[in-house]
Amino acid sequence: MAGRIIGFLGSPLPEGNTARLLDRALKGAEDAGCSVEKISLATLCFEDCQEMFFCKDHETCTMDDDMQELYPKIRDADGIIIATPIMCMGIPGKLKSFMDRCQVFYMAKYLRKESLIPAEKRATRRVLFICISGMKIPETFVGARLTAKAFCDIIDSRYADELLINDMDTLVDVTRHPELLDAAYQKGQALGNALNP
Numbered sequence: 172m173a174g175r176i177i178g179f180l181g182s183p184l185p186e187g188n189t190a191r192l193l194d195r196a197l198k199g200a201e202d203a204g205c206s207v208e209k210i211s212l213a214t215l216c217f218e219d220c221q222e223m224f225f226c227k228d229h230e231t232c233t234m235d236d237d238m239q240e241l242y243p244k245i246r247d248a249d250g251i252i253i254a255t256p257i258m259c260m261g262i263p264g265k266l267k268s269f270m271d272r273c274q275v276f277y278m279a280k281y282l283r284k285e286s287l288i289p290a291e292k293r294a295t296r297r298v299l300f301i302c303i304s305g306m307k308i309p310e311t312f313v314g315a316r317l318t319a320k321a322f323c324d325i326i327d328s329r330y331a332d333e334l335l336i337n338d339m340d341t342l343v344d345v346t347r348h349p350e351l352l353d354a355a356y357q358k359g360q361a362l363g364n365a366l367n368p
């Protein structure tokens with residue numbers, strides 16, 4: 172089986188709309204021949220980045236928490252799906268802290284000029300960004316998309332695709348909108364297919 176895809180859930184709800192979209196995207200990737208793993212960040216224990224800068228000279232963070240298990244998973248992934256709701260016009264705090272703690276990859280890549288990601292993976296790694304919001308206004312996804320793209324740079328992945336769904340306050344329940352779940356499946360399958368040409 173070629174291609175290892177990790178889906179990071181940014182919503183605290185294990186069976187919310189974001190989680191259901193992520194599940195469909197992962198199923199699409201699995202059907203495309205990839206191995207998949209879902210990680211609910213809300214269930215993990217890790218702190219915000221404390222700017223101790225241990226990672227300036229080391230390949231990991233000095234804080235011994237659940238991020239230590241995530242670093243090798245991020246390093247070894249061929250594809251990543253980030254699925255998150257919008258909160259206060261940005262991404263939720265836990266997901267943001269997770270991304271901030273990936274400063275480990277930033278320091279290796281930009282400061283020491285020796286990325287932690289193997290060169291052959293760097294050429295093909297892809298991210299699918301799934302983001303949903305309650306409101307329906309043009310600016311809803313601007314900040315979240317910038318954050319997701321910065322994260323992609325840091326972990327040496329291409330921001331390959333996105334599924335942005337607004338107006339969830341009106342739509343309420345994604346299971347009543349099979350076309351949205353289907354869109355998530357198709358995006359996940361496309362991600363998987365891109366890794367298994």
Ligand SMILES: Cc1cc2nc3c(=O)[nH]c(=O)nc-3n(C[C@H](O)[C@H](O)[C@H](O)COP(=O)(O)O)c2cc1C
Binds near residue numbers: 258303304340
């Ligand atoms: C604390 C909180 C803050 C939110 N802030 C925004 C916001 O600023 N803009 C917006 O469009 N939706 C906002 N929402 C709505 C969520 O994006 C929306 O309900 C989404 O469908 C939640 O997905 P989930 O149920 O999978 O977690 C917020 C929701 C919560 C709980």
